Amino acid sequence: xxxxxxxxxxxxxxxxPSDVYDDFYFGGWPVNSNKDDIVGANLTPDCEKSQxxxxxECSSDQDCRxxxxxxxxxxxxxxxxGDGTVFPRFILQDQFREEVxxxxxxxxxxxxxxxxxxxxxxxxxxxxxxxANDDLSITENRNWKKEYNxxxxxxxNNEIYFINIMLQDSYxxxxxxxxxxxxxxxxxxxxxxxxxxADGTILNWLRPxxxxxxxxxxxxxxVVQFSIRGWHEAFNYISKLxxxxxxxx
Numbered sequence: 703x704x705x706x707x708x709x710x711x712x713x714x715x716x717x718x719p720s721d722v723y724d725d726f727y728f729g730g731w732p733v734n735s736n737k738d739d740i741v742g743a744n745l746t747p748d749c750e751k752s753q754x755x756x757x758x759e760c761s762s763d764q765d766c767r768x769x770x771x772x773x774x775x776x777x778x779x780x781x782x783x784g785d786g787t788v789f790p791r792f793i794l795q796d797q798f799r800e801e802v803x804x805x806x807x808x809x810x811x812x813x814x815x816x817x818x819x820x821x822x823x824x825x826x827x828x829x830x831x832x833x834a835n836d837d838l839s840i841t842e843n844r845n846w847k848k849e850y851n852x853x854x855x856x857x858x859n860n861e862i863y864f865i866n867i868m869l870q871d872s873y874x875x876x877x878x879x880x881x882x883x884x885x886x887x888x889x890x891x892x893x894x895x896x897x898x899x900a901d902g903t904i905l906n907w908l909r910p911x912x913x914x915x916x917x918x919x920x921x922x923x924x925v926v927q928f929s930i931r932g933w934h935e936a937f938n939y940i941s942k943l944x945x946x947x948x949x950x951x
Contacts, residue, residue: 784925814865868899
């Protein structure tokens with residue numbers, strides 16, 4: 703079988719260079735011609751409103767639009783992002799050193815898994831090893847459920863998108879393109895983009911308290927299941943859907 707990446711390389715060679723990057727990504731990721739119509743959440747919140755936006759200081763759940771006031775020993779109390787929040791428009795470098803617009807994954811009729819990982823996190827490595835190499839170490843994790851096994855088939859069959867965003871390298875420094883290349887070499891998957899949060903913008907906006915942190919979006923880039931730690935909310939949601947009757951999804 704001819705791989706999609708081989709086809710893309712041939713297309714790249716015969717195409718007008720000025721049009722190439724508007725038409726496709728080398729990694730084969732989708733392109734959304736209507737992405738400019740999406741209005742994402744502000745990275746700098748307006749904290750003067752009566753019901754405060756995410757990241758604003760709070761004293762109780764009632765202060766927050768999301769209804770979730772979270773207390774962190776490191777940064778104090780602040781409002782969490784809520785379900786329905788439109789994910790901001792992040793443009794990040796992938797494992798092929800290409801700038802990838804997350805909004806290109808919108809409008810494709812598929813759920814989008816955002817996996818926040820670090821190189822030093824063992825469960826992060828186990829999850830990617832399971833998806834790429836069929837290693838079963840992740841199934842021995844005490845937080846794993848057999849119902850989650852469907853997720854691998856959905857990712858490999860392109861029924862959902864799985865986006866791996868690397869926040870830190872093995873030294874806990876911000877992830878670089880070298881971090882991505884090493885990760886992709888260890889856990890190669892044609893269906894999974896590996897992106898770097900090189901400037902820490904995503905880390906600051908989402909503020910995960912552990913890794914991996916998995917967030918689920920719909921094809922409008924709206925948060926369906928938000929989390930600051932673990933895969934439970936997103937994977938539980940996905941595993942309970944009726945995938946045999948996609949018209950109900």
